[in-house]
Amino acid sequence: MKILVAVKEVAALDEDFEIRDDELDVDEDFLLYDLNEWDDFSLEEAMVIKESSDTEVEVVVVSVGPERVDDILRKCLAKGADRAIRVWDDAMEGSDSVTIGRILSAVVEKEKPDMVFAGVQSSDDAAGSTGISLAASLNWPHAAVVAGLEYQPGSNKAKITRELEGGLSQIVEIDCPSVLTIQLGINTPRYASLRGIKQAAAKPVDEISLADLGLSDSDVGVDAALSRVRRMYIPEKGMASMIEGTPAEQAAKLAEIIREFKGE
C-alpha cells in the first residue's frame, strides 16, 4: 500500500523586499524558503495512517523544483517518509499549477499509489489548484479542504470531513484511489527527531527527469501553462492618517471618528 504526498517549497517574503527587474517576481535575495505549511499536515496524515496500519504502508513525498527543493524533501524524510522524489528540468520553469498537476499525474502513473494527498493551497501562490488539477489529469475522485479522514489502507472507500464556509462541515464518502487536499488543523504535525534529521541528510532523493515521465519540453513550462504572470508589483497604499496625542487624546479622537461614521 502506498500513499503519495505532493509537497511544495514555498517562498516567504521578508518584511521589506525588492521586485525583480523584469517585474515578474520578487528578487530571490529577499525570499526565505521552507516547506509549505499545508503539506506538513498532509505528510502527518499519511504518517498517522502508516503508523496505525497493520499492513505495510509506504509514504512517498514528491515535489517539482530545482536542487534547492531537496532541503524540504529531506525534512519530510526526517519526519518518517520512506522515499522522496524530485522532478525537475529547466524546461519546467514557468509552469503553472495546471502544468504542475500534469507533471505530478505522470509521477502518480509511474508510482501507482493507493492515495494521493496534497495541501489545500500553498502559502506563496495561494491558487489552491494543484491538487485538484492533479486529480483532473488522472481523472480520479477528489475532495478539497479535508479536515478529517477515516481510511483503512487497502480499502476502496474513505470517509472524509470537509470544511465548508460559515462553520459548516460536510461528511463525504469517496471512492479510492483519490486525491485529497488536506486542510490545516486536521492533525498536529510532528517535529523531526534529531536522529531522523541526521539520517535524512544521508538518504538519497530520487531525481526524475521529463523523459523518465514520458513528457517532453512542450508539455511543461511557460508555453504549456494556461496562465502566465504578466506583472508583480506592490499596489499603492491607501490614505491613512496617524492619530496623534496622548493615549487619552487618541481615544477621544477615535471615539469622535466612530461617532462621525455612525452619523451621530
Add this chain to the structure above:
Amino acid sequence: MPMLFPPDISLPNSADALIDCVINSGDLHSAAAVYELAQGEQKKQLRDLLCEERRNTLLLARWEHTPAAVLQMLAEIDDETVRLRLDKNPASRAGTLNTIYKNSGHDRQLLCLLTQHAHSSSTLLKRLAMSEDDIPILKSIAAHPNTDANTLMCLEKHYPGMFDNELAVHAETPTELLETLYQRGNCFIRSAVVSHIRCPEHLLDSAFNETDTTILRHLAANPRLDSEKLAVLAQHDDVSVLRTLAGNPSLGAELANQMIQNSSNSVRRTLASRTDLTAENLQRLVDDDDHWVRQWVARHPKLPDLLLNQLASDQNDEVRRAVTRNPQTPVDILRQLAEDSSVWVRAGVAYQKNTPADVLSTLSEESDVDVLSGVASNPNTPQAILIRLSGSQQTDIRRGVIINPQAERDTLLPLLEDPYYLHRLLLVSNPALNDNDRWSLHDDPDLSVRFMVFKWFAQKYLQL
C-alpha cells in the same frame, strides 16, 4: 540539511581553534556568533564568509539575534537596503546607528527610523534635531526617551506648541517647560503634566482645583500628593478617580481602610492588593461578593492562615487557584488543594515552590498537561520523577524539566536530542551540563541552536 561540520569533531581547546572550526564549516550563523572573538586574518575570513552573498548580508542585517559587532561591520557596506534593515534591527547599537547616519545621504526613511530606534544616542538625536526640519522626524525626536533636556528645550524654542503631547510625557522635560505646557495645554496635556515626575508642587495644587475627571484621575495616581489632598479625593464620586487613588502607594492605611466599603467592585479589587489593610478589612474582602476581589486578596502576602483556609474552600476555582499561587500558603492547605476537584487548582499546587515532594509525587501520576508541567518545573520534585517526565510526549512537560533548576545532568542529557529545537537551544546555557555536553549540539540541524552553541563558547573566551 548538508553536514557542515566533520563528524565527531572534538571540543576546540582555544579561541583560535573554535574560530577555525567555524571558518572550515562555512556556516553563516556560527560565523556570526564568533565574529566578535576573532582578530586579524581570522576576522577577515569571517567577514568574507558573512558578506559573500548579498542574500546572507540581508538576512543577518534583519535577524534580531545578529551580534552587535556583526551589525556594526555590516553598516560599513554600501547597500541602502542593508542600511534600512540595520536601522530597523532592535539589536543595532548606537555606534552602528551613527555609521548609518554618516552614510545615510539624508535619506528621509533612514532618518525617520534613526529617530525611532531605542539605541539612538542623545548626541545623534541632538544632531538630527539641529539639522532637520521635517515635522514627523522632529516629533519622533521629541518622543524619544534618549533625547536630553537641552534638545527638548531647543525643539520647544523653534517650534512652540508643536510637540506638546510628546514633551508633556517626556521624562527629561524640564520643570519650567512643564509649567508652560500646563498653562497652555488642554485637559489631556495637563493630565500628562500632573503625572510627570518633575511636576512642580504648585501645579499639583492647581490641578487639585480642577473639575475635569481626567486630570483628577491622573492627579490621584501621583505618590507626591499630601494626605490632606488624598483625603479630599477619597470623597470624590467618580469611580475612576477612586480606583486610581486606591492604587496610590501614598494613600495610607487609614484612608485605604475607609475606602474598603466602597460600592464599586473595581475600587475594592485595587484595594485588595494593598499591604496596609487591617485584619478586619482583610476579612471583609475575603467575604466580598465579587470573586475578583477574593481572587486578589487570596494572593495577599500578609493574609492570615485562617483567611487563606477560608479561601481554600471558596466556591470559585479561580479563587482557590489564587490561594495556591500565594507564596505564604501553608503546606497543609496545599495538601488539601492537591486533591481539589478542579485541575486548574491542582496545577497551581504543582507549580507552588512550597509544595512538598510527596505531594508532587502524587500529582505526577495525573495525566493533565498543566499539572504535569508544574510538577516538571518544580524544584522540589524528586529526580526520578523528572527523569520519567523528561520522556513525556508533551512538549510543555519536557520543557518544565529543562527549566527546573534542580534537574541534574543525567536527567537532562537525553533532552539534548529533544525534537523541539527550542528545548535544545535552552539547554546550551544550562549550568548542570558541561562543555562537552554543549558541544554535542555544535552541528545541530537548527541554525539558532548552532548559533547559540558558538555564541556561548565565544562569550566564554571573551570573558577570559
